[in-house]
Each structure stands twice: as structure tokens, then as C-alpha cells.
Amino acid sequence: MTQFRAGREVMVVGVGLHPFGRFPEQSLSDLARDAVVEALRDSGIPWSAIPIAYFGHVYYHGMSVGETTLAQLGLTGVPIINVENACSSGSTAFWQAYWGITSGVFDAALAFGAEKVPGGPVTVTAENSPARYIGGDHMMAGYALRMTRYMSETGAPASALAQVTVKARQNAALNPYAHRKETYSVEDVLNSRLIADPLTLYQCCPTSEGAAAAVLCAADALDSFGVDRSRAIRIAAASLTSGSYNGRGSDHSAFSPYRTEPAGLQAYEMAGIGPEDVDIVQVHDAATIGELQQVEALHLLPYGEAWQATMEGRTSLTGDIPVNTDGGLLAMGHPFGASGIRMVHETVTQLRGEAGARQVDNPRVGVAQCSGAGDVTTVHILTK
Amino acid sequence: MPVSVDDRCLRLTGEGGDAGVLLGMRCSGCGVVVFGPATFCQSCTAPDLAEVELGAAGVLYSYTIVRVPPAGWPGAVPYVLGEVELPEGPHVLAEVIDCEHGDLTIGMPVSLALQAVAMDGGAETERVVYKWRPA
Ligand SMILES: [Zn+2]
Numbered sequence: 001m002t003q004f005r006a007g008r009e010v011m012v013v014g015v016g017l018h019p020f021g022r023f024p025e026q027s028l029s030d031l032a033r034d035a036v037v038e039a040l041r042d043s044g045i046p047w048s049a050i051p052i053a054y055f056g057h058v059y060y061h062g063m064s065v066g067e068t069t070l071a072q073l074g075l076t077g078v079p080i081i082n083v084e085n086a087c088s089s090g091s092t093a094f095w096q097a098y099w100g101i102t103s104g105v106f107d108a109a110l111a112f113g114a115e116k117v118p119g120g121p122v123t124v125t126a127e128n129s130p131a132r133y134i135g136g137d138h139m140m141a142g143y144a145l146r147m148t149r150y151m152s153e154t155g156a157p158a159s160a161l162a163q164v165t166v167k168a169r170q171n172a173a174l175n176p177y178a179h180r181k182e183t184y185s186v187e188d189v190l191n192s193r194l195i196a197d198p199l200t201l202y203q204c205c206p207t208s209e210g211a212a213a214a215v216l217c218a219a220d221a222l223d224s225f226g227v228d229r230s231r232a233i234r235i236a237a238a239s240l241t242s243g244s245y246n247g248r249g250s251d252h253s254a255f256s257p258y259r260t261e262p263a264g265l266q267a268y269e270m271a272g273i274g275p276e277d278v279d280i281v282q283v284h285d286a287a288t289i290g291e292l293q294q295v296e297a298l299h300l301l302p303y304g305e306a307w308q309a310t311m312e313g314r315t316s317l318t319g320d321i322p323v324n325t326d327g328g329l330l331a332m333g334h335p336f337g338a339s340g341i342r343m344v345h346e347t348v349t350q351l352r353g354e355a356g357a358r359q360v361d362n363p364r365v366g367v368a369q370c371s372g373a374g375d376v377t378t379v380h381i382l383t384k
Numbered sequence: 385m386p387v388s389v390d391d392r393c394l395r396l397t398g399e400g401g402d403a404g405v406l407l408g409m410r411c412s413g414c415g416v417v418v419f420g421p422a423t424f425c426q427s428c429t430a431p432d433l434a435e436v437e438l439g440a441a442g443v444l445y446s447y448t449i450v451r452v453p454p455a456g457w458p459g460a461v462p463y464v465l466g467e468v469e470l471p472e473g474p475h476v477l478a479e480v481i482d483c484e485h486g487d488l489t490i491g492m493p494v495s496l497a498l499q500a501v502a503m504d505g506g507a508e509t510e511r512v513v514y515k516w517r518p519a
Binding site: 145193 | 390427446447451454455479503514
């Protein structure tokens, strides 16, 4: 069991994004560099003063991409760590940056992530795996199996699931960084082509390219770095769990609490707050069903009720528990290494009150939850 | 001579490649049974596991009709992917064959079916794969 030995308070003092989408002319390093430069500028801390950096990515773009990216900003000799933890690679890099500072080893850190995900269904196993004969190594088919169970157990209609995409697109239409900005009706979503029944294309996140970065700083070192305290956002909790045995192996159940709940409960305990205190939420909505499952496993809504809350508008920007306020994976797209830090970017932007047209009314507590193969879950809680 | 897709998951019991049994491992410490190989118990981490033959019948826990297959999928499209619950505990994910899409229901009984599958049409890549069919 995780022992929390958080020491110093740690703040996010800068965030940056490269727009998500398709950028055939730009290398992975170019995307990552742009996000890093924006985050550094936002923090006011120059690259030459950053003592450590963590880089999240999954696909192979040559060795030590973190190093080759940051080399563009100058070779400073600091440790640069490349992190691979599937779809949660970026949030894992952020988690490591947090623990590197709170433990007292470093006064500040850069966490960044980038990805150029190829098109088509995403598989997890190696190409020579026997799994390729079985037909089960298919990320969206896995979500479809969960969706079949969820709809059967809760009575949720297909339109409730489609509404998750409708909301995501509405939020993304207000976000200049999003991959998909066109809005859709429930009918548009349900009539898009089937990928794996009952999951239609518009209920699956696009595979995308993009980058995100965050600069973290110890609260007691803000002045020495010359950081603007008024824009610093506190990290109240940083938890990460990998898979624990669920009693049956392959598991595509309606609720799967074993997957997200432990990291959520650890984060609430660490932050000393409960789900009732949360104002805004970013969760891993690789498919519509994912958003419902994650919100329930984080105890933000009772198990089996997130679909109703979605239909009632409670998870929209003006609802009582806004979810995926920037469009989420469904509309931002999902560059694996970047997504977890993109969630931090949105949370910080909202808590600062700088989200423009998609600004939620005065949020004070934000949760960012990111999942990855291997049943990895990261949960970060940020507070104003 | 037919070859199992993974002889730690499926042991062929005849020469024809149409008979076989699914394999699992049972933990002598906590009794948990997992499908396929395990060196240490997935549940309690104990090192003492023994191979068990799993039954050939289960019930459909969930299903989907895959319209866009993963890269390299050697079968027909669309295909039905089913997660099947075995009485011993583990769930086994595999294709469901010989089934009208409209007949699929959670809880329907299914039984083990074996089919030879070749990748890219090459005979040397042919493997006997475990699947499910309505019982
Ligand atoms: Zn055991």
C-alpha cells in the first residue's frame, strides 16, 4: 500500500500546450518544444534554472526523445527522464515531478509529454503476440464490451452515451487547442459508423498529435524563482496505482471500481477533501463509456447514475459537476504522452479563471484522472 | 500437425486440431484460478501454482460486434468478440462464431470451439485458435 510522505507543498506555476491535431510537417520534438517554451514563459522560470525534466511518450521516435527535444533549448546538463506508462505516460511524468519536489530533492521540475499516434485501432500487445489471433487486443472493442454491460445493468439508453460526445464537442468548440471543434447532435453521434457495437465512431477519441507541458515549483521556493504567486496553483494530491487483481482476469464490467477507485481514494485522503468538494473534473474519456465509468469510480456521482446526470446537463460547463471542460479526449484527441498533462493544463487554466468562453464559474478544486494500459490510474487534485 | 495458438492457454488433444482443452493455473495458497500461464499467483503472489484443465462451457458476460478490426486481424469482418465467464472464475475473451448478431444476449450459454487460423494466408502461420459458439 502506498505510504504518503509528501513533504513540501508543490505548485503548478506554468502550463503550455501545442494544439492537438495532425501536423505532418512537424517532428515530435518540435511539438514538445513548443509546449515547453509556452509553459516556461507562463511560469517565468527560464530553462537554464530548471533542475530536472520528465518526458512522457509511448511510440518509438528514436532513443532519448526527451533529451533531443530539450537540447533545442540548450544543453544544461540536468537529469532528463523519459517515461512510458501507456496512455498515462504524461500524467506519470507529472506525478514523478511532484514527488521529486515534495520529497525535497528538487526545488522545481518540468513535466512534458508529446505523441504522434498513428491512425486506426490501437493495440497494446507486441506484433508477434498470440493475442493477434484472438481478436481481443482492440482498445475500443474493450470499451464496447464495458458499454454493453453498463447499458444492460443500468438501463442507460444509447442517447445518454452519445450525449457525452455532444457535451465534449460543445466544450471543444470553445477551445482553440482542440483537434475536433465541430459540434454534433445526439443523432449525428448515433448515426456515425459503428466501430464496435454499440460504440460509434464519434464516441471514440481521435488518435492525434500534440504536446503539453507543466512547470512545477516548491511553494517555499516561489520567491527565489521569481514566480508570480497569484497565478500558482497548489497540487493537493498526486496518486498513481497500477492494476490489482480483479478476481477474473479479463474484465470489462459495468463499473470496474478496482481500476480507478483506489487511486481516487488515495488522492482524496492525501488532499484531505472528499468528492463533494470537487468543482471541476477531467477524466479519461477515450470512449464515451469511459467518462461515465471514471466519474462514478471517483465517487463524484453514484455508481450507475452518471448517464442520467449527463442527460440532465449536470456535467456540462454550467452544471454542478462539469466534466472534461476542454473537450476531453473525445474532442481534444489523444496524443498519449500529452493527454495527462493536457488535463493538468485545463485544470490550472480553469482554477486561474483564464479559460475564456469555457470558464466554469469560480472553481476552487479540480480533479484530473488519467488511465493507461496495465490498469494504470493517476489522480491529481489541484486547488486554488 | 496442428499447432495451438498458445499451448499455455490451449492444449490440443487430438491430431486433427479440432479437440482441445483450455488451461489455467490454480493457486495452492488462495485457490484463485487464472486463465493461461502464471508463475506467481495474480491475486496473492504465492509461488505454488498447479495447472488445471478448464471446462469447455461458460456464459457470455459481454459482447461486441467489431466492425473495424485491429491491424493484422486474420478473420472475417465484422466479427463478434465475447467475454465469457467460466465456472472456475476466470473470464476468457475470444471470438464468438456461428451466431446471428440478433441472438446475442448477456448470460447466454456458450461452449468452446476450435478453428484453424492463418496469418496473411501463410500455411506456416496457421494456428488452432480457441473461440466460442452458442451452446
Ligand atoms: Zn493465490
